[in-house]
Amino acid sequence: MKILLTTHHLKDFAGSELNTYDLALQLRAMGHKLTIATFQYQDPIRSLFEKEKLDVVNLLEKKLSNKKYDLIWAQHFIVLNYVLFVEGVSAPKVVYRSLSNYEPLEYPPSYTKELSLCLAISKENKDFLLKEGFEKSKIVIFPNSVREEFFTNKQKANKEKITSIMIASNHIPTELLKAVNLLRKKRIKVDIYGLGHKFEHITPSLLGKYDVVVSIGRTVQYALAMGKPIFCYDRFGGPGYITNKNFEAAEKYNFSGRGFDRIMDHSEITSEIINNYSKAIKYSKGLKDVCQDKFSLQRNASQIFNRLEKSGSNVDLLAIKKQLTGIHKITEIYASELRRSIERDKYIQKKEQDISEFKVRIKRQEKAIKDQSKIINQLKERIASTIEGRIINLKRKVFN
Template sequence: MKKKRVLMTNLYLQKYTGSELHTIEIARQFKKKGYEVTIVVYSKTYPLLEECEDFDVLECQNDKLTVFDYDIVYIQHFPVFDYLCCHYDIQYKYLIISKLSSFNDIEALPACYDKADLISVVSLECAKTVKPFSNRIFLFNNSVESTYFECFKENKERKLKRIAIISNHIPNELYKLRSVMNDIDFDLIGSGNSVKLVNLSLLQSYDLIITIGRTVQQCFASGVPVFVYDYFGGPGYINKENIVKAREYNFSGRGFLKMDCLCIKKSIMSGYDDNLNNLKYLHDYAKEHFSLDDTFNLMLTQVLSKKNDWKQLSDYTELEKIRNSVYTNVFNNSKYLDSSFCQESQLYFDDGSGFSENKSFKWNICAGYPIHKSFEFKSSVAIRFDPSHQPCKCRILSFLVDGIDHKQDVQPKNSVICENDKELFLNYDPQYNLRIKVMQTLAITYIYEPLDQKDYENIERILKENKSRRFLNRFKKNC
């Protein structure tokens, strides 16, 4: 029996952003339906690759597509579609286009939009941008996996002690909120703060989540109080009166006013008990409208309801293919794939004959995110770990050898200074060394970041201080 295949695209699979997590959720749904899943991107890195063990993930400029016929092609982010069309002759039966934003340029419809069996949109706001071009629109709101609904607990006696602000773009008024609510424990989660994968256990460890987007529906489903506010503003607590409008804008905060930190505090404190009484209503609403299983099944049934023949993915002319091929080949110089943000880590193991390239592992990484990487090998006498191939700062969180943490034994070889538990490296060959025998497994957890201007200023200051100290010591010795 011929295997069912689906080809998916996204600009990248690197970090914990909406389009990337949505891609993985849809890929899991296809997998549950018996499809082999291939995801093509411009850049793939850890930490998100850790969530992709069940799929083939290819970087279009570095990896080769070896299969050219797919039952379903699922396009998200048109630049990857353009690359595929201009480098491969791909055949398909059904075409789904996914559009997750009404304003982001990379979310523009691809050239094949009129061939799509269905265009999936994340909100009614987004649907309005598609209506001038197609009426084959399917509303696929940010949806929630079944485990969130199964773990719902209604707790009307909950006390407001711990708040998490979850955002990759926290506005100033939310930063200031901590100073006017200093009796509350605050955690800031997202780019520029503590970067974590938002999941069920994390959400349930807080008494209130301040956020927008897909995390809102996850809170509804699991019974976690949520206050909808971010850099667009927001409605605050969701209730029967504002849920329709908030949903139309994908719980993004758009369509509502901005507030200062004192207004936000007052709204949080005065409305908390009412929100606890609304948790069951919000859970039931989410179950009806935001079930990932139900929404995906409905979309797939609608797509497969007609019998299609095999078709060519692109009808570009040869001249258009040549132009697009040039564009896509230089795309890796764009701001989306900045080389300081995406780097390569490498681990060498010495089995007694020294370090060499053929006794090493390489993997792509994303800056600022905890990276978890595991290995299985035997008979090493030493380990060398290079967090990147450029000047950087690195924090080792754990270094497990056969289940025992040797973090304290790992020695930076050529770092300049250590600040806030991070080693700062000025050269293009940063490395750590550990002399130890690995019997079975090695697992590393670390955070890589490029050096910024403040780091260079701190390094210069400390080096000057050390130079002055050495001079004084020599002077005292001579005296």
């Protein structure tokens, strides 16, 4: 199948970007031909897509060369609006995926009932969509899912005592940062990955270096797939180690930490990570099998394709366009304003870089002046010492 994936931006090692990356690799492995449409395409995550030679089109810079696909798999409604109503793309099947209840861009489009399917990332997300009036028969839970390399990656046996911890977060809370200091005082290595810290793609080999992972969201599924103890905690708090007892409740809220109303202080976090580690090891072994059943990307994607194949009916894009007259203009305005915003940010960034470089040059010049002044002062001292020595010698000659 020829498939068009849409996402608002591809910039950072963050949720929606990594969802797109993993899905693209999985669909390609299943034999499909892919194009990815986005409004922003830049490093650091751009390097991952380029390394895999994935076809990515920045819609703010050029148009899609192909207008006909077998399937559009979309996230972020504004990009779907753009490819349908501005670019004029068509496909018999259209799937929309909502990644959360809280980000406006991830809210489903008004014409969702006309689409093939609407994928909810969690039960919480599905319940929200049902309350919003979206058609129940169209909504399918499609959780953060894991590529096979996480399940098959060979790991060393879990250690009896914690020696190293990975924290993966783009929004690490204060109490967790304070806990890091306590853990390090206990001679436990703690590395933080995310915005403002080590910023790199989390892979099975990277996860395999640590005894414990502290994170929320998709990284929880990564750790579960590898049979690694995962401490679920971040800006919304969380349950702590994922166990058989709290798994279902944590899964309902996409392992975000929500749903438990539990904020710990730094000493509680430290104590739980250390004291409950041995129990977490026992739970992690069984949860790996549960994860394989629930979060295999290959399995979950195949189920969606099977469902699409059985549905038979195609999306009537012409009917949708007739219902939504003027939407193309609104979408064009959004894209135009976003383009201006991006250019403005680039301009500001360039000026800030120029100012930073200018400050560096000034510091270098100041250092050069200080060095020259030091040399001049040293020369003055030598000259003064030489003159003084000669005067003393002359006096000696005169008086002798």
